Amino acid sequence: MADLGSITLLLSLALAAYAAIGSLVGQWRRAPELVVSARYAAYLTPLMLAVSTAVLVAAFVTHNFELRYVAGHSNTAMDPWLTWVAFYAGNEGSMLFLALVFSGLSALAVWRAPDEVRPALPYTTFVLMAITVFYIAVMMTMANPFFELPVAPLDGEGINPLLTHPGMFFHPPTLMTGLIGVGIPFAFAIGHLMGGQKGDEWVDTARVWALIIWGTLTIGLLLGAWWAYTILGWGGYWAWDPVENAGLLPWLPLTAFVHSIMVQRRRGMFRMWNIALIIMAWGFAMYGMFMNRGGPVPSVHSFGQSTMGWVFLVFLGVNLVVAFGLFFWRYSSLKSAAPLESHLSREAAFLLNNLLFLMIALVTLWGVVYPLITDVFRGVIITVGRPYFDVVAGPLFLALVVLMSVGPLLPWRRASGSSLLRLMRFPIVVGLGTAGASVVLGAADFIPALAFGVCGMAAAGIAREWAKGTQVRHAKGESYPVAFVKLVASNRPRYGGYIAHIGIIMVAFAATGSSFYSVQDDFSLAPGERAVLGDYEMEYLGSTSEIKSDRIEHSADVMLYKNGNFVKRLQPGFAFYPSFSMASTRAGIRQTPIEDLYILASEFTDDGRALFRVHINPLILWLWLAGPVMVFGTVVSLWPERQKAAVAIAGLRDAHASD
C-alpha cells in the first residue's frame, strides 16, 4: 500500500513538472496542443496527490507503523477519530496536505478560468504548477511521508498532546489552505505580467479567488484563537506569538488587496499597486509557512520543527525577486486609466486603508525581526511581546475601524467637505453616544471608551447605508424585510462587504472588552471550599483521575454560582501524557454574550487540594460569532450577480418621473 502512495507522489511530481514546462514552452513556441496537454496534466496532479493522501490516511487509521511518519505521529492508544486527521500533525503530512490543496485549487482555477484571462492562462498555469512542483519536490527529498522503517515498531510514539482536540479537524486545514491559497490570485497577477496584458483582465478572477482565500484564512485564524483559548490553557486567544503573527501577516496585505482591487475593477486605477499588494501577500504567506515549518523564533505553536526552513527561505527569496523583477519590467504598461480626483473620495479612502494594513504588517514584522537585530548587534537576547504589539498595532487597528465608518459613505471620485459632514452626522452621534455611555457606566479609561465609541460609529455607518437603501425601496411599496433583502441582493459585493465589516466590528468590540477588562485570580482549594471572583462564586467538590492507555486524565468537579444562584457545573481539568511529559488542558467555560467565566485546574496536590486559575473574560462570544458573520459576508460578496441593476434603475426612474 505504501508503495502506491510513493508511486502516485512521483507521478504527481512528473505531471506537475510537465504542466509547468509544457505551458511555458507551448506558449512560447505557439504550440496549442502542448498547452492543452499541459493543462490536462495540471488537472491530473491533484488526483495523484489525492491517492497519496488516501494511502497516508489509511496508514494512520490502520496503524501501519512501517512508515516512519505514521510511527512518529500516532500510536494505538490514541482516540480512533483522531487517526483520520493525524496525517497533518507533522511536517511530512502537512507538506502533502499543502501540495494537495494547492494543486486542487490550481486545477479548479485553471478549469474555471473565464475567457478574459485565457490569453495569459498558460503563464498562470506555469506559476501555479511551479509552486506545486516545489512543494512536492521538497516533500519527496526532505520530508517523505512514505519513508519505510527497516523494522516496524510495535507501537508508535503518539501525537502531540496539544493536537488532541476537535479543532484538529478545522484549524490546520483552513489555516494551511488560507496561506497556500494566496498563491492563486498571485499566479493570476504574475500570469498577467508575463503575458504582457495591458488592461485589467486578471482583476475579476483574482478578486474572486482572493475573497475565497480571505474568508478561509480569516476562519483559520479565528479557529486558531478558539483552539488556543480552549486548550493551551492561558485564558487568552491571541498572544502576538511569532507563529500567530506569521498567520496574521499575510492576512493584512490580502485584506488590503480585496479592498483596493475594487478600485481597479470600478475605475481602472491602482494597477501597479494591486500587483505589488498581492506579491507582498504571497511573500508573507510563504513566510508564514516557513515559520510553521521550523522557523528560527521559539513559539508555543511550533509543531513541525525541521531543518527545511532554509529551503522555504530560499524559495521565498526567489519568488519575491522574480515577481518584483517582472513587476518593474512591465511597470510602464500598468498606468492608471483615471486620475485621482480628490482626497475626499472613496479611492483615497481605499489608499489609506491599504496604507494602514501595510503599516500594521510592517510594524508586526519589525517586532518579529527586532530580537534577531539585537542578537546580531548587541549579542543580547530579548523578547518582543504583547506590550510592544498592543501599543504599536493597536492604534493602527483603531484607525482602520474609524476609516471603516467613513470610507463606505464616501462617493467615488470626489465629495465636498460639507456633504461628508452630513453623511457622517449619524455615525458620529452614535459613536459619541456609545463612548459617553460606556464612560458613564464604568469604562474608566480613555482608550477602551474611545474604542467602544469607534465600534459604535462604524456600526452606525453601515446601518445608515442599509437604512437609507431599505427606506427608498420601502417607499416604492416593498415591505421592510423584502426591501432589505432586495437591497443586499442588488449589489452583493458592496453589501456583502458591509456584512464582513460587521464581523470585523464584532472582533474589535470583543478584543477591546477582553483586553481591557479581563480579570483573573489564583485559588488553592480543598474539597468543599469556595472562592469568590467578582459576582461569581465557585465551590470545589472534589476531583477524579482516570488512567487511560496513553494519558492520565484529571478533572475537578466545580459548582458555579453567580450572585448566589447556581448557574453551571463545570469540569475543568487536564490530561497528562507521560511519554511527552506534557499536559493538554481542558478549561471549564461558562459563556454568555457578556462575559466568560473560565476556570483552569492546573494542579492537584496529594493532600486533595486543587490549584485553580479563574478568569472573567468579557465579550469573548462575539469573537467566535464574528467568524460565521464574516463567512456569510464573503459568500454574499461572491454570489454571482445577475444583471438586475438595469431593471431596478428603470423602475426607480419611472417612479421618480411620476412623483
Added chain:
Amino acid sequence: MFHRTWRYTQVMAVVLIFGAFTALAACTTSASPLSKDEQRAQSLDQSLVCPICPGETIDRSQVQLATQMKVILREQIQEGRTDAEIRQFFVDRYGERVLASPPKEGFNLLMWIAPPVGVALALLVLLFVTRSMMQRSPTSPTLSRGSSGDSKAEDGLDEYLALVDVELGEAEITGKQPGTIDRANAADTEGN
C-alpha cells in the same frame, strides 16, 4: 410623509445600535474586584515572561518557575519596591529577555521609535503620491477591460445610488439627463 418615516427609522436605528453597544460594554466595565496591590502585581506579571517557556508571560504560564516569580513579585510589592525596581530585580537574574518587551531606553529606543516614524513617513509619501496622481492626466480615457459586462452594471448602480440620494432629498438632479448623473455630482449638489 416620506421624511417623517425616514426620521422615525433613523431614530430607531440610533436607539438600537446605541443600546446594544452600551448595554454590552457597560456590563463588562464594572470595577475590578481585585485589590489595588493585586492589580498592580498582575500588570507586572504581564510585563515579565517566564524564562523557560518561550514567549509566555508569567500571568499565563503554568510552569512552577512562573508561579515562584509571581510569589517573589508580590513579596517585593509588600516590601514597597517600585515597579522599575522589581523589573530590574528579574532582569539582573535572568537577563533582558525576561521583559515581555524591551524598555524604552538606549538601543531599544530604536525599536519603539521606528514604527511611529515609519507610519508618519508613509503618510507623507501617500500624500505626495496622491497629489501627483491628482495632477496626472489619464493615459487612456476609457477603461480597457476584458469581456466583462459588469462595469456597465456598476455604472448603472451608481446611477441608482445617486437616485437614492435624490429620493432622500440629500441631492438634487443637476441639469443633466437622469441617466448620466453619478454619485460624485450628487455629492457636489449636496454641498450646495
